[in-house]
Amino acid sequence: MSSTSPSDAALAPGAKDTPAPGTPGRSSGLSINVRQSGIYIAFALIVVLFTILTDGALLQPQNISNIIVQNSYILILSIGMILIIIAGHIDLSVGSVVAVTGAIAAVLMVNYGVPWPLALLITLIAGALIGAWQGYWIAYFGIPAFIVTLAGMLLFRALTLTVLGNQGIGPFPDAVRTLSNGFTDGYFGNIGLGPLGGADLFSILLGIVAVAGMAIAQWRTRAARLGYRQAVDSLPVFLLKIVLAAAVILFVIVQLARFKNLPWVLVLLAALVLGYSLVTNRAVFGRRIYAIGGNLQAALLSGIKVKSVIFWIFVNMGVLSAIAGIIFAGRLNQAGPTAGNSFELDAIAAAFIGGAAVQGGVGKVVGAVTGGLIMGVINNGMSLIGSPSERVMLVKGAVLLAAVAFDVWTKRRAASASR
Amino acid sequence: MTDDILRMRGITKTFPGVKALQDVNLSVRRGEIHAICGENGAGKSTLMKVLSGVYPHGSYEGEISFDGEPCRFADIRDSEHRGIVIIHQELALCPQLSIAENIFLGNEQATRGLIDWNRTNAEATELLSRVGLHENPVTTISDIGVGKQQLVEIAKALAKKVRLLILDEPTAALNDEDSEHLLDLLRGLRDEGITCVIISHKLNEVMAIADSITILRDGRSIESLDMATDEVSEDRIISGMVGRALENRFPPHEPQIGEEALRIENWTVYSPTQRGREVVSDVNLTLRKGEIVGLAGLMGAGRTELAMSVFGRTYGTNISGRLFKEGRPIEARTVREAISNGIAYATEDRKRYGLNLIEDIKRNVSAAALSKLARRGWVNDNEEYRVADEYRASMNIKAPSVSSVTGKLSGGNQQKVVLAKWIFTDADVLILDEPTRGIDVGAKYEIYTIINRLADSGKAILVISSELPELLGLCDRIYALSAGRITGEVQRSDATQERIMQYMTKGLD
Numbered sequence: 001m002s003s004t005s006p007s008d009a010a011l012a013p014g015a016k017d018t019p020a021p022g023t024p025g026r027s028s029g030l031s032i033n034v035r036q037s038g039i040y041i042a043f044a045l046i047v048v049l050f051t052i053l054t055d056g057a058l059l060q061p062q063n064i065s066n067i068i069v070q071n072s073y074i075l076i077l078s079i080g081m082i083l084i085i086i087a088g089h090i091d092l093s094v095g096s097v098v099a100v101t102g103a104i105a106a107v108l109m110v111n112y113g114v115p116w117p118l119a120l121l122i123t124l125i126a127g128a129l130i131g132a133w134q135g136y137w138i139a140y141f142g143i144p145a146f147i148v149t150l151a152g153m154l155l156f157r158a159l160t161l162t163v164l165g166n167q168g169i170g171p172f173p174d175a176v177r178t179l180s181n182g183f184t185d186g187y188f189g190n191i192g193l194g195p196l197g198g199a200d201l202f203s204i205l206l207g208i209v210a211v212a213g214m215a216i217a218q219w220r221t222r223a224a225r226l227g228y229r230q231a232v233d234s235l236p237v238f239l240l241k242i243v244l245a246a247a248v249i250l251f252v253i254v255q256l257a258r259f260k261n262l263p264w265v266l267v268l269l270a271a272l273v274l275g276y277s278l279v280t281n282r283a284v285f286g287r288r289i290y291a292i293g294g295n296l297q298a299a300l301l302s303g304i305k306v307k308s309v310i311f312w313i314f315v316n317m318g319v320l321s322a323i324a325g326i327i328f329a330g331r332l333n334q335a336g337p338t339a340g341n342s343f344e345l346d347a348i349a350a351a352f353i354g355g356a357a358v359q360g361g362v363g364k365v366v367g368a369v370t371g372g373l374i375m376g377v378i379n380n381g382m383s384l385i386g387s388p389s390e391r392v393m394l395v396k397g398a399v400l401l402a403a404v405a406f407d408v409w410t411k412r413r414a415a416s417a418s419r
Numbered sequence: 420m421t422d423d424i425l426r427m428r429g430i431t432k433t434f435p436g437v438k439a440l441q442d443v444n445l446s447v448r449r450g451e452i453h454a455i456c457g458e459n460g461a462g463k464s465t466l467m468k469v470l471s472g473v474y475p476h477g478s479y480e481g482e483i484s485f486d487g488e489p490c491r492f493a494d495i496r497d498s499e500h501r502g503i504v505i506i507h508q509e510l511a512l513c514p515q516l517s518i519a520e521n522i523f524l525g526n527e528q529a530t531r532g533l534i535d536w537n538r539t540n541a542e543a544t545e546l547l548s549r550v551g552l553h554e555n556p557v558t559t560i561s562d563i564g565v566g567k568q569q570l571v572e573i574a575k576a577l578a579k580k581v582r583l584l585i586l587d588e589p590t591a592a593l594n595d596e597d598s599e600h601l602l603d604l605l606r607g608l609r610d611e612g613i614t615c616v617i618i619s620h621k622l623n624e625v626m627a628i629a630d631s632i633t634i635l636r637d638g639r640s641i642e643s644l645d646m647a648t649d650e651v652s653e654d655r656i657i658s659g660m661v662g663r664a665l666e667n668r669f670p671p672h673e674p675q676i677g678e679e680a681l682r683i684e685n686w687t688v689y690s691p692t693q694r695g696r697e698v699v700s701d702v703n704l705t706l707r708k709g710e711i712v713g714l715a716g717l718m719g720a721g722r723t724e725l726a727m728s729v730f731g732r733t734y735g736t737n738i739s740g741r742l743f744k745e746g747r748p749i750e751a752r753t754v755r756e757a758i759s760n761g762i763a764y765a766t767e768d769r770k771r772y773g774l775n776l777i778e779d780i781k782r783n784v785s786a787a788a789l790s791k792l793a794r795r796g797w798v799n800d801n802e803e804y805r806v807a808d809e810y811r812a813s814m815n816i817k818a819p820s821v822s823s824v825t826g827k828l829s830g831g832n833q834q835k836v837v838l839a840k841w842i843f844t845d846a847d848v849l850i851l852d853e854p855t856r857g858i859d860v861g862a863k864y865e866i867y868t869i870i871n872r873l874a875d876s877g878k879a880i881l882v883i884s885s886e887l888p889e890l891l892g893l894c895d896r897i898y899a900l901s902a903g904r905i906t907g908e909v910q911r912s913d914a915t916q917e918r919i920m921q922y923m924t925k926g927l928d
Binding site: 282295361 | 730731733754764766772773775776786789790798804805840
């Protein structure tokens with residue numbers, strides 16, 4: 001099937017200096033990519049829907065805090081999972097790795113009295129080693145990730161049971177529980193917000209700094225692009241996007257400040273999302289992942305060290321699983337044998353709802369986290385209105401299927417349009 | 420009035436931007452062996468795909484009549500139902516299934532939905548004896564050689580009650596003995612009344628077996644020859660195949676040839692799949708700065724294999740031989756080593772091996788040299804945009820911006836992106852494998868211009884092409900490769916298509 005377009009034939013031979021048709025200026029604005037932005041619109045619609053269904057209970061300060069804390073470990077896992085899915089692989093073992101790392105942390109701190117910073121460090125290293133183990137078989141030995149991590153799912157669950165001696169181990173030191181469950185201190189006391197009541201000043205200041213930082217960073221990016229005469233959003237569109245993002249962030253922060261300050265996991269999560277977004281967008285390493293997932297053969301012939309990249313994204317997944325394992329165990333104040341059951345499915349679903357492509361090569365960290373939040377909001381909202389759990393499962397399954405169907409449909413439409 | 424079993428009249432098949440077939444006529448008499456000859460890209464395979472229904476009725480213009488009745492095939496099943504069976508160059512057998520299972524694939528011998536294994540194996544045995552293959556029908560396909568697999572394909576065709584058997588390069592992968600056996604078998608089938616159409620590059624073979632010949636060139640049928648009445652010789656066929664006058668399809672170019680850039684010495688490569696088979700044998704080849712060197716060869720001659728084995732050993736096993744860059748010995752055992760030694764290879768299959776089709780232009784341009792745009796592992800994406808935009812302007816890549824996805828570009832523009840990607844690696848030696856495959860004349864001219872400019876800037880270029888006129892129009896020197904060996908080297912001044920074609924077919928007899 002040739003894709004040569006007839007327009008080439010009209011080209012006069014040797015006309016190599018004719019200006020190209022596209023000129024830098026305004027990009028096609030909001031309609032630019034339904035496939036990428038559809039997820040955010042869907043998220044907004046779901047939030048609005050459940051806000052109405054729950055008479056506003058969804059957006060109450062305590063509930064927002066709950067949604068974040070309850071889903072934090074899935075969101076952290078989905079960040080690692082999206083990298084793996086972009087590269088065209090899968091990881092079925094993360095639930096078991098969450099369990100075994102939580103167990104390792106518990107045994108170290110509770111049974112052996114290891115100081116918590118050292119215990120957490122060892123746990124993270126254990127996560128990295130688990131990732132390296134799986135990465136070795138996948139990248140260097142050449143076994144499909146599906147098989148290696150399916151085996152890992154069993155292996156690490158077995159290891160969990162062995163480490164725990166088939167019982168829960170707890171309680172955890174306060175510091176670890178604070179990380180999972182606790183909130184930042186109110187360093188500057190409270191501030192009155194009129195009818196909204198009192199709120200933590202430190203949280204609000206942090207929120208303002210974050211919003212300001214985001215706006216400045218976006219502005220500088222835009223200025224640099226203009227300096228290179230690239231297409232950027234027109235000023236009104238740009239400002240609208242910034243104001244919208246700022247409004248959402250500040251709303252969440254203010255609500256949280258009215259409840260109990262910022263959950264530590266939110267701070268951690270924000271740092272991870274920021275860091276991994278930078279890595280996927282800007283770092284050479286991140287670019288390699290997209291190149292491998294987009295066309296493995298072309299990546300090999302471009303001199304990309306495919307095996308090494310695959311190995312390291314699985315190591316990364318192991319470390320993130322360990323973080324999730326610590327947070328989950330700390331939240332329950334106990335490492336249990338069934339911890340992390342089916343977390344892998346939630347993380348994979350989050351990545352696909354968030355716009356990852358089944359064939360690899362496509363996906364964003366923010367998309368995966370949004371996908372995770374969509375499931376979190378559905379869970380939370382439906383339990384608020386008293387839906388039975390089977391109905392929650394039904395809806396989550398339907399949402400996953402619909403999201404991937406939408407992805408496949410847009411791709412097919414794009415393919416037929418270009419033919 | 421001759422008794423034609425097949426008549427194709429005025430067949431025209433257009434792909435977007437390319438006319439693959441133009442007003443082609445083909446008449447095949449009942450019970451003859453009819454050979455179709457033509458260069459790569461002349462339209463032979465396309466014509467056979469039209470005939471067998473791979474391209475369904477309605478996707479081409481013209482008329483086909485088989486056995487006096489008009490044909491409007493919707494798919495391959497339709498044509499097979501009428502007794503037209505095509506055997507492709509790449510065999511369509513399932514390697515893990517048995518001979519008998521393959522023979523009756525899609526045509527299972529079943530009673531009430533259950534496969535009757537006794538009947539399957541008994542009939543397979545009978546068919547195997549008809550094609551002279553003495554193997555147990557339960558043998559797995561992967562356990563028998565290519566020559567025998569070819570016979571299984573023919574047995575499979577016989578099982579479908581074939582009346583017109585089409586063979587696309589049936590002996591390309593066979594040794595002399597197996598080829599001889601196959602040709603004998605075809606003569607036997609002809610005597611049983613089965614008509615054969617054979618596509619072959621091996622002219623001696625065509626001379627030996629064909630009753631008549633149709634020559635295609637540039638998607639047109641040039642002439643039909645009857646071996647009994649016309650005076651046919653290999654030279655006559657060759658001049659029919661290549662006889663086009665060279666038009667002004669190439670930009671003028673005065674080469675400035677400098678010192679030696681890359682020398683390949685005693686290069687031998689073995690097949691990674693067929694143990695012990697030499698794909699490239701003892702090749703010696705030199706490229707000089709500012710020189711455009713051509714590498715001619717028929718399909719299967721080992722051109723791409725040679726190039727890829729040099730480029731970081733991306734093809735082959737047990738590679739031996741030495742590489743010299745500007746006189747100094749170098750190693751290029753991995754793609755990274757090859758790139759860092761200034762060697763680039765632009766693949767013949769840009770969609771499968773060259774581009775990340777779901778990414779945009781700028782990320783494809785930077786893919787092989789991303790570290791040039793990065794500091795401490797962080798990419799400067801504004802620089803990336805600027806670099807890609809420069810290539811877009813200088814190479815006239817037609818796209819709204821460098822943020823356009825490469826999968827939506829035309830073939831010519833995709834090829835320019837591939838070239839930009841490799842130029843950006845600062846390569847001094849560029850191996851361009853079929854740089855103009857599947858792109859139309861206007862874009863070809865642009866690609867030639869880019870290649871000339873690269874040579875003028877002192878780069879050494881090796882162009883692999885199946886189109887002899889392209890090599891003649893573009894290259895300063897041409898090597899011919901046949902069955903993995905360099906069989907000739909021609910300077911531009913002495914080069915003729917006939918001469919190169921002779922070198923290219925040397926050693927195939």
